Amino acid sequence: xxxxxxxxxxxxxxxxxxxxxxxxxxxxxxxxxxxxxxxxxxxxxxxxxxxxxxxxxxxxxxxxxxxxxxxxxxxxxxxxxxxxxxxxxxxxxxxxxxxxxxxxxxxxxxxxxxxxxxxxxxxxxxxxxxxxxxxxxxxxxxxxxxxxxxxxxxxxxxxxxxxxxxxxxxxxxxxxxxxxxxxxxxxxxxxxxxxxxxxxxxxxxxxxxxxxxxxxxxxxxxxxxxxxxxxxxxxxxxxxxxxxxxxxxxxxxxxxxxxxxxxxxxxxxxxxxxxxxxxxxxxxxxxxxxxxxxxxxxxxxxxxxxxxxxxxxxxxxxxxxxxxxxxxxxxxxxxxxxxxxxxxxxxxxxxxxxxxxxxxxxxxxxxxxxxxxxxxxxxxxxxxxxxxxxxxxxxxxxxxxxxxxxxxxxxxxxxxxxxxxxxxxxxxxxxxxxxxxxxxxxxxxxxxxxxxxxxxxxxxxxxxxxxxxxxxxxxxxxxxxxxxxxxxxxxxxxxxxxxxxxxxxxxxxxxxxxxxxxxxxxxxxxxxxxxxxxxxxxxxxxxxxxxxxxxxxxxxxxxxxxxxxxxxxxxxxxxxxxxxxxxxxxxxxxxxxxxxxxxxxxxxxxxxxxxxxxxxxxxxxxxxxxxxxxxxxxxxxxxxxxxxxxxxxxxxxxxxxxxxxxxxxxxxxxxxxxxxxxxxxxxxxxxxxxxxxxxxxxxxxxxxxxxxxxxxxxxxxxxxxxxxxxxxxxxxxxxxxxxx
Ligand code: NOJ
Numbered sequence: 168x169x170x171x172x173x174x175x176x177x178x179x180x181x182x183x184x185x186x187x188x189x190x191x192x193x194x195x196x197x198x199x200x201x202x203x204x205x206x207x208x209x210x211x212x213x214x215x216x217x218x219x220x221x222x223x224x225x226x227x228x229x230x231x232x233x234x235x236x237x238x239x240x241x242x243x244x245x246x247x248x249x250x251x252x253x254x255x256x257x258x259x260x261x262x263x264x265x266x267x268x269x270x271x272x273x274x275x276x277x278x279x280x281x282x283x284x285x286x287x288x289x290x291x292x293x294x295x296x297x298x299x300x301x302x303x304x305x306x307x308x309x310x311x312x313x314x315x316x317x318x319x320x321x322x323x324x325x326x327x328x329x330x331x332x333x334x335x336x337x338x339x340x341x342x343x344x345x346x347x348x349x350x351x352x353x354x355x356x357x358x359x360x361x362x363x364x365x366x367x368x369x370x371x372x373x374x375x376x377x378x379x380x381x382x383x384x385x386x387x388x389x390x391x392x393x394x395x396x397x398x399x400x401x402x403x404x405x406x407x408x409x410x411x412x413x414x415x416x417x418x419x420x421x422x423x424x425x426x427x428x429x430x431x432x433x434x435x436x437x438x439x440x441x442x443x444x445x446x447x448x449x450x451x452x453x454x455x456x457x458x459x460x461x462x463x464x465x466x467x468x469x470x471x472x473x474x475x476x477x478x479x480x481x482x483x484x485x486x487x488x489x490x491x492x493x494x495x496x497x498x499x500x501x502x503x504x505x506x507x508x509x510x511x512x513x514x515x516x517x518x519x520x521x522x523x524x525x526x527x528x529x530x531x532x533x534x535x536x537x538x539x540x541x542x543x544x545x546x547x548x549x550x551x552x553x554x555x556x557x558x559x560x561x562x563x564x565x566x567x568x569x570x571x572x573x574x575x576x577x578x579x580x581x582x583x584x585x586x587x588x589x590x591x592x593x594x595x596x597x598x599x600x601x602x603x604x605x606x607x608x609x610x611x612x613x614x615x616x617x618x619x620x621x622x623x624x625x626x627x628x629x630x631x632x633x634x635x636x637x638x639x640x641x642x643x644x645x646x647x648x649x650x651x652x653x654x655x656x657x658x659x660x661x662x663x664x665x666x667x668x669x670x671x672x673x674x675x676x677x678x679x680x681x682x683x684x685x686x687x688x689x690x691x692x693x694x695x696x697x698x699x700x701x702x703x704x705x706x707x708x709x710x711x712x713x714x715x716x717x718x719x720x721x722x723x724x725x726x727x728x729x730x731x732x733x734x735x736x737x738x739x740x741x742x743x744x745x746x747x748x749x750x751x752x753x754x755x756x757x758x759x760x761x762x763x764x765x766x767x768x769x770x771x772x773x774x775x776x777x778x779x780x781x782x783x784x785x786x787x788x789x790x791x792x793x794x795x796x797x798x799x800x801x802x803x804x805x806x807x808x809x810x811x812x813x814x815x816x817x818x819x820x821x822x823x824x825x826x827x828x829x830x831x832x833x834x835x836x837x838x839x840x841x842x843x844x845x846x847x848x849x850x851x852x853x854x855x856x857x858x859x860x861x862x863x864x865x866x867x868x869x870x871x872x873x874x875x876x877x878x879x880x881x882x883x884x885x886x887x888x889x890x891x892x893x894x895x896x897x898x899x900x901x902x903x904x905x906x907x
Contacts, residue, residue, distance in 0.1 A: 182499060185498075185502060186499060186502070189250065189498060190494060190495060190498075192250060193223075193250065194223075195476075196223070196224065197223040198494045199224075199476045199477060200224040200473075201226035201252065201465075201494045201498065202226060202464060202490075202493055202494060203224065203227075203472055204225075204226065204227035204255070204433065204467045204468065205219070205228055207229070207231045211236065212228070212231050212236050213236065213240055213243060217243050220240065220244045221248050223252070224473065225244075225254070226497060227254055227256070227257060227301070227465065227497075228254055228255075228257070229258060229468070230257075230258065230576075231298075232258060232297050232576075232577055234297040237256055237297060238511050240254055240256075241253055241510040242510075244510075245510050252498070252501065253501060253506035253507060253510035254510075255300060255301045255352070256298055256299050256300050256301060257299070257301040257354075257467075258301070258302060259303045259304070259574055260299065260303070260304060261303070261304050261573075261574035262274065262290070262572070262574065262575075262699065263286065263289070263290045263293070263699060263700070264290045264520075264577050265293050265520045265521055265577055266289060266290075266520070266525045266526060266529050266699075266700050267578040267583075268289075268533075268700075269532050269533050269572075269696050269698045269699045269702075270572040270573065270677060270699075271283075271304075271319070271320050271322055271336075272310075272318060272319050272320070272321060272322065272677070272678070272696055273536035273537075273572075273695070273696030273697065273718075274322070274332065274532060275321075275322035276323075276718040276721050277536045277717075280332060280335035282528075282531065282532045282536075284335040284336070284338050286336075286339065286528065287336045287338070287340045288339040288340075288342070288349075289524075289525045289529075290339075291341075291342070291351045292349045292518055292525075293521075294351060294577075295350075295351055296512070298512035300352060300504055301351055301354065302351050302352070302353060303356060304340065304354065305322075305336035305353065305356075305391065306357070307330075307333035307355055307356070307387035307388060308361045308362035308402075309321070309324060309326060309329060309387070310323060310324060310362040311324045311362065311363070311722075311733075312366075312731050312732055313722065313724075313731060314366065314367025314646050314650060314678075314728065314731060315362060315364055315367035315368075315369060315646050316367075316640075316641045316642050316643060316644065316646040317642065317643055317646075318362070318678045318679075318722065319572060319641040319642055319677035319696075319697070320642070321362060322721060323720075323721030323722040324722045324735070325721065325736070325844050326382070326386050327843070328721055328844060328847075330386050330387040330391075334390050336353065337355070337394045337396045338394060341353050341397070345503045345504050347505075348509075348516055348517070349517065352504060353391070353396045353397065354396070354398040354399065354400050354433065355388055355396045356399065356400035356435075357402035357403065358388055358399045358400065358401050358402060358417060358418070358432070359380065359388060359417055360373045360375045360404060361373065361402035361411070364646075367647075367648075368646050369644050369645070371404070372404065372405045373402075373406050374407055378837055378872055378876055381872035382871055389426055392426050393426075396430065397503060398433060398500065399428070399431075400433050400467075401418070401434050401438060402435065403435050403438050403441065410438070410441070410445045410447055411438075412434050412435070412441070412457075412461070412463055413442050413447055413448075413454075413458055413463075414461055417461075418461045418462030418463065419462045422462070430500060431493065431497045432462055432463050433463070433464065433465040434458060434465065434467050436467050436468045437467070437469045438469075439454050439455065439469050439472065440469050440471050442454040442457055452475045455471045455472055455475035455476055455479060456479055456484060458472075459476065459485055459489060460489070464494075464496055465493070465497060476490065521700070526700065526701055529699055530704055530705050532699070532705075533695070533706070534714050535717055536718045537694065537695040537696070537698065537705065537716055538716065538784040539691070539692070539694075539709075539716035539784060539785040539786065540692040540779055540783070540784075540785070541690075541691055541785070542690075542785050543690045543691065544690060546629075546669045546671055546691040547671060547710060547712075547787070548710060548711055548787055549629060549711050549712070551594050551711065553628065554598045555598065555628055556601060556627040556628055557594065557627055557628065558601050558603070558631065559590060559633070560602070560603050560605050560623060560624065560631070560632050560659070560663060561605060561606070561633035562605065562607065562609050562611065562656075563586075563633040563634060563637075563675045564585065564586050564631070565585045565602065565604065566637070567580040567581070569637045569697070570583055570586075570638075570675055570699065570700075570702040571697060571700065572641070572642075572677055572698075572699070573677055573697070574642055574643075579700075583699075583702070583703070584701060584702070584703040586631075586633060586673065586702065586703045586706050587602055587633075588703055589704040589706070590631070592704075592707075602623075603616060606655065606656070606659065609634070609636050609637045609640070609652075609653050610640070614655050614658060620659060621663065621665065621666060624666040624670075625668070627668060628669075629669045630666070630668050630669065630671065631673060631710065632659070632660060632663060632671065632673065632689070633675070634652055634656050634672055635674040635675040636675070636676040636680070638697060640677065641677025641678050641697075642677065650725075650728055651681050651682075652674075656685075657684050657688075660672065660685045660688045664688045670688070670689045670690055671691045671693070672685065672691070673692075673693045673710070674693070674694050675695050675696065675697055675698065676696065677696070678722075679723065681724075682724065683726045683727065686778065693709060693710070712820070715786050715823070716787070717786060717823035718784050719782050719825045719891075720780070720783050721781070722781065723779070724777055724778045724783075726774070726777060729770065729773065730773050730777070735782070735841075736781075736840035736841065736844070736893075738839075738841070739841050740768045742767040742768055743768060743841075744768050744769040744775035748766075749774055751771065755771070780893045781892070782825075782844075782892035782894075782895075783892040783893075784891075786818075786822045787818065788816045788818040788820050788824070789817045790814060790816055790891055791815045792812050792814055792826075792889060792891065792897045793813050793815070793897065794813045795812040795887070795888075795889050795898065796811060796812070796899060797887070797899055797900075797901045798811075799901070800902065801901060801904045802866055802901065802904070803904055803905070803906035804866045804905075806866055807863055807866070809864075810828065810861065810864060810887050810899060811860060811862070812826075812859070812890075813860075814850065814858050814859075814860055815852075816852040816853065816854055816857075817855070819854050820854060821854060822852065823850065823851050823852075824852060824891060825848070826847060826849075826850055826891070827846075827890060827892065828844070828845050828846035828864075828889055829842040829843060829888040830843050830845045830869065830887050831885065831887075832881070832883065832885055833886065834881075834884070835873065835881055836873040836881060837873055839871065842888065845862070845868055846862040846864070848862075862889070866903060867880065869885065869903060882903045882904055883903060885900060885901055885902070885903065886898055886900050887899045887900065
């Protein structure tokens with residue numbers, strides 16, 4: 168066949184013509200081969216995949232990361248198969264490849280889309296150097312349940328923030344031009360609703376009404392598709408009775424029908440076969456039929472398509488047109504990637520792994536992702552000049568592997584710089600650092616070493632406690648029902664507290680934790696997520712004031728696990744809670760009669776407030792917001808409004824602040840959230856400086872899916888807030904009016 172020249176890859180007519188030519192020459196078996204992705208097992212992959220490749224029965228592989236092996240697989244596909252179609256080579260490149268960036272939830276805490284884009288760019292370059300051309304990222308499932316282990320992989324609870332970060336990751340992975348070396352295909356996942364798993368149990372059922380699906384869960388996918396994401400992955404989960412892998416409403420009506428998606432959809436691992444386990448189909452034949460008719464183009468790691476599709480076509484139950492359109496969308500991606508021209512990888516064409524620029528980007532990402540939750544009496548930043556001895560205590564102070572977090576198949580812990588190393592480097596000979604790990608793992612219940620921790624703390628000027636979760640406690644299939652600090656960590660905190668020394672907790676974790684049992688026992692908390700390769704230097708810079716913390720929470724921190732789901736943009740309900748309308752369980756008299764007092768949406772034992780709200784994060788600067796105003800009192804559809812406020816830094820250091828804009832649509836044809844994030848900006852403010860921050864909103868930014876599940880912009884009154892968290896109090900208002 169004729170190769171498509173680089174200049175022609177961008178020409179969609181030429182590509183479509185080439186796809187047609189290929190389709191005309193392909194046997195049904197070869198077509199089904201393109202729809203099958205196989206995973207490498209143990210041993211040398213060309214030995215056991217070679218025959219399938221020669222026969223054109225494999226269109227894509229995953230989990231091959233050795234460049235010689237990848238090249239050999241490509242060689243067999245291109246040179247020894249009848250049609251010479253190159254392979255897609257997929258991998259979970261989730262937050263870095265060898266150099267690991269903060270977990271995606273941590274990247275979301277930067278509120279800096281450019282950080283996400285750069286992280287994905289460096290990851291794509293490192294992955295490209297071994298021949299990977301397809302990353303299973305971004306994961307853009309809205310995650311409102313911190314028990315769910317995969318919240319770590321997400322950008323958190325908010326639709327707007329997730330949409331922006333997802334788009335940035337797509338751009339970082341795919342670059343400006345997919346056919347350029349170093350650009351790899353993105354895969355927006357998991358379509359859709361996976362994050363709503365009942366009680367945060369991974370893979371559990373989800374029940375999401377269509378209106379909520381459209382308003383909350385689908386917009387990040389729409390944004391990723393609009394940004395050019397070439398592939399999507401289905402969710403493992405059952406959505407309102409129809410598992411996502413067989414969900415024709417999602418895959419046909421919405422994705423292709425409404426959004427015009429022209430890339431391809433891959434199942435999740437074995438999820439076509441699992442349709443039977445769900446109880447949707449009786450056998451593999453039924454599963455293949457359900458998935459292909461719903462719109463799943465490629466099967467990941469399974470043999471259901473390979474075993475069943477031919478028969479379904481022969482029997483006339485599945486049309487060849489359906490197969491052709493699936494294969495066309497897979498071939499399209501291969502053409503766009505330039506694989507027909509350049510199937511092979513020369514590692515020398517790429518920058519060295521973990522080079523200076525990559526490590527610097529990872530450090531910046533980790534620095535901007537850490538959230539200062541609490542800082543009583545300015546316990547932070549520490550000053551080298553004022554310290555003679557510093558106690559560094561805890562299981563995560565010197566844990567190069569754990570700081571990388573979940574989904575780091577290829578991450579290299581040897582590249583990690585731990586907080587202990589970085590602290591020692593920074594303080595040098597000036598400060599005596601006393602290190603006691605105190606616990607073997609974050610889960611350990613053995614308290615034998617707590618005396619040693621106490622001794623180290625007792626004679627020190629400050630105590631840094633490195634707490635949290637090991638990497639394996641979050642991620643796929645690693646959900647928790649109790650999200651307190653695991654093991655005996657709370658006891659360690661109390662023991663160290665007895666010394667009366669300033670205690671600073673640095674927490675590395677894959678999810679929001681319930682910190683209620685330690686929050687009052689420490690002076691400061693820096694929440695660093697799993698910060699990645701450069702976590703140590705980034706955290707150390709923040710602890711010693713080289714940088715000011717600027718991260719903000721991308722997910723609400725509950726007081727108690729029983730408050731979940733708890734998220735800022737909830738609906739008001741008919742009985743909204745307020746401080747004067749709640750009861751505490753301890754204040755109720757014995758045999759108190761049933762009363763209507765406090766009949767509002769709260770828990771007797773937890774109230775209604777989270778421990779830390781969405782968007783929260785402190786700084787070493789002192790920020791104040793005032794003078795919110797709009798440039799007009801009313802706008803009509805198609806018009807814009809500018810909302811601004813003044814932000815002052817009355818502190819003594821320059822720092823970044825994430826200025827957040829929230830909107831409430833007071834009355835709608837369906838009830839609207841109490842607040843919705845509509846904009847944010849990362850701004851730098853010098854000490855003593857006051858700046859004006861403006862947001863330019865278009866009426867379309869106020870759109871939502873209304874009573875009939877169609878997108879609408881409804882007239883009425885809107886409240887707006889500008890501030891440093893979702894609890895911002897500085898409020899303005901405007902109206903949207905009908906004008907002809
Ligand atoms: C299953 C996970 O759900 C998905 O996110 C991942 O990309 C695949 N396995 C491949 O590893």
